[in-house]
Amino acid sequence: MLDIKYIVENPEEVKRNVAARNAVCDVDRLIALYGEIKALRRDLEELNANINRNQKTIGGAETNEARGAIIENGRRMKAEAAALKERLDACSPEYEELMLSVPNTMAEDTPLGKNEELNVVVETFMEPTVFDFAPQNHAEIGKRLDLIDFESGAKVAGNKFYFLKNEAVILDLAIQMYVIKKLVGLGFTPLVTPDLAKSEILRGSGFNPRGDERNIYNIEDTDLNLIATAEITVGGMLADTVCDASELPKKYVAFSHCFRTEAGAAGRAGYGLYRVHQFSKVEMYQFTRNEDGERALRELLGIEKAIYSELELPYRVIRVCSGDLGAPAHKKYDVEAWMPGKGEGGEYGEITSVGNFTNFQSRRLNIKYTDENGKRQYVNTLNGTASATGRTILAILENYQQKDGSVKIPRVLLPYTGFDRIEPKR
Secondary structure, eight states: OOOHHHHHHOHHHHHHHHHHTTOOOOHHHHHHHHHHHHHHHHHHHHHHHHHHHHHHTGGGOSSHHHHHHHHHHHHHHHHHHHHHHHHHHHHHHHHHHHHHHSOOOOOTTOOOOSSGGGOEEEEEESOOOOOSSOOOOHHHHHHHTTOEEHHHHHHHHOTTOOEEOTHHHHHHHHHHHHHHHHHHHTTOEEEEOOSEEEHHHHHHHTOOOSSTTOOOOBOTTSSEEEOSOHHHHHHHHTTTEEEEGGGOOEEEEEEEEEEOOOTTOGGGTTSGGGSOSEEEEEEEEEEEOGGGHHHHHHHHHHHHHHHHHHTTOOEEEEEOOGGGSOSSOSEEEEEEEEETTSTTTOEEEEEEEEEEOTTHHHHHHTEEEEOTTSOEEEOEEEEEEEEEHHHHHHHHHHHSBOTTSOEEOOGGGHHHHSOSEEOOOO
16 A cells, blocks of 8 residues: 555645556545544544543542542543544544555556556567467367366366366476476575465455455455465565565565456456466565665566576567556566467467566555664565466467477476477377
8 A cells, every 4th residue: 555645745646646547546535534534533642641631630639529520521531532432433444445445656657558458568579470280279289189178177166167187287387397496596485375365465465355346266254265376475474574674685486376256357268278267376576675676676577588488489578558557566567478379360468477566565564674774664575477387388388289289398398397299199
């Protein structure tokens, strides 16, 4: 969340930011409510001080009548204090909800646009794959080579669930090992996180765990939720923590399963592994000093580009525009891989993203560091997808398919798979 002092001092800037993001937030109501709460707290503090002073005068009362008057005055002030406290408690939930609805600030050079169609291409790697035969999409390849079973997934858990089979299982594990080993070599601490998190941790990370706009599975009769990304659990790991500046940056590479309801995504749901309810992901996360956020963002984006360059998959880098940025991100890039089976004749599709969240998440999660001057500040948080393995498998199957029906394995994965191609079953 943003600092309320910044919101009060810069209301028009906050409103412009809300409008640019297509967000919904009543900034005027928030500021008015903050003023009301501030006044109520001040009045309550003064009243409690008067109650304490009144209490101390009882022993000096010279008559029972004077003592009774002091006691009666105390009762009256306590009743007033209780009424003020009731008003304050009534205001707090609305204030907290409004604060959570304010999006992060945007980088000054963020492209303005209402939706993803206005994102800006800033870089490309390789040309889209060209075939001298009619290529198949990954769902067709997966069925023909007995690698992906959507029918059994639907029977067991419902639509948009699936089984990986045979070489696809090894390929999934190979991608995980390749990516994690690469990140560990770059100084990242490896983690396997819980697949569940409390609602307060989700809210702190900028996710809505309840309500109509959620994309989260809830566990009935508990405060637990299936996570949509390890970003949630890694951020929550340091909640209510104070680090020393010398400990930063803290760098993590985390594996988890991810679960998303994909509410409202029915129109985009038909493309196999591209949009599913459960998938595996390797996530990068950094906690840095505020002044190091931009450097860390470039580092994480560079790692994503290196991974997909080494996999030799055509991709492009997208600078995400204001309307597609999401509430928590200050600045964000997507990496989109070429997917020959997507759409009519192939399309680019998001395969990773990376963002700088400044101190938007750390304020909510209460993660601070002590700087060189001994002052406590909120850390800067960043995260990026190293690999969503399902979409990576999708891109490999479609780009590496061969005329004889086999699928080659990217060279960088050969040490982890033990085979260099997936052959049609005999």
